[in-house]
Every structure is written in C-alpha cells, then in structure tokens.
Amino acid sequence: MKKLDYRNQALKLFPWVCGxxxxxxxxxxxxELTVHxxxxxxxxxxxxxxxxELLCIYCHDNEHSRNLDAEWLPSLDSETENTVTTTHSPFxxxxxxxxxxxxxxxx
Numbered sequence: 628m629k630k631l632d633y634r635n636q637a638l639k640l641f642p643w644v645c646g647x648x649x650x651x652x653x654x655x656x657x658x659e660l661t662v663h664x665x666x667x668x669x670x671x672x673x674x675x676x677x678x679x680e681l682l683c684i685y686c687h688d689n690e691h692s693r694n695l696d697a698e699w700l701p702s703l704d705s706e707t708e709n710t711v712t713t714t715h716s717p718f719x720x721x722x723x724x725x726x727x728x729x730x731x732x733x734x
Contacts, residue, residue, distance in 0.1 A: 649687035
C-alpha cells in the first residue's frame with residue numbers, strides 16, 4: 628500500500644483528531660494530520676488500520692524524537708544502576724548547616 632493510499636484509508640477510518648493532543652482538524656489544516664505507525668514500521672499497513680494512529684505534525688515529531696532520545700540515553704542495568712551520574716550535590720552540607728543553626732538557637 629502506498630503512502631498516500633494508507634493516509635487516505637486512515638482518514639476514512641479514524642476521526643480527524645490528533646491521537647495525542649486531541650486537536651481537531653478539517654479543511655486546510657487537515658494536511659497537518661499525519662499517520663503514525665504504532666510499531667514504527669512504515670511498511671506494516673494492515674487494511675483495518677490497526678497499526679496506525681492519526682497525530683498532528685507536532686505530536687508526530689515528538690513521538691519520533693522521544694524514540695531517538697531513548698536510543699542515546701543509558702539503559703538502567705546492574706552495572707550502571709549504582710553509578711553516580713551527577714557531580715554536583717546542592718544539599719550535601721544541608722544537614723551540617725541545619726545542625727549548626729540549631730546549636731546557635733540553644734546558646
């Protein structure tokens with residue numbers, strides 16, 4: 628099924644509403660409504676539309692950028708779970724400061 632074919636089919640099957648933000652589409656702004664493949668395989672185009680959802684261009688871009696970001700983020704596993712990833716600890720001396728303030732109040 629060609630790209631245009633599955634878009635037209637999706638527009639016939641689903642209401643013209645973004646599946647993420649709920650924005651309605653009609654007329655000229657209908658071109659901003661895109662077909663997103665839920666499994667991210669653009670070749671998987673079942674005629675019942677079970678692998679599609681309509682998303683506005685903004686939500687569609689967000690959906691794909693989240694997946695790209697996830698590829699670059701380290702995964703949590705036993706090796707990285709206990710690894711310190713930050714170098715700054717803004718509350719490191721807070722307990723000392725609080726205890727110092729309480730000592731002054733007692734004096």
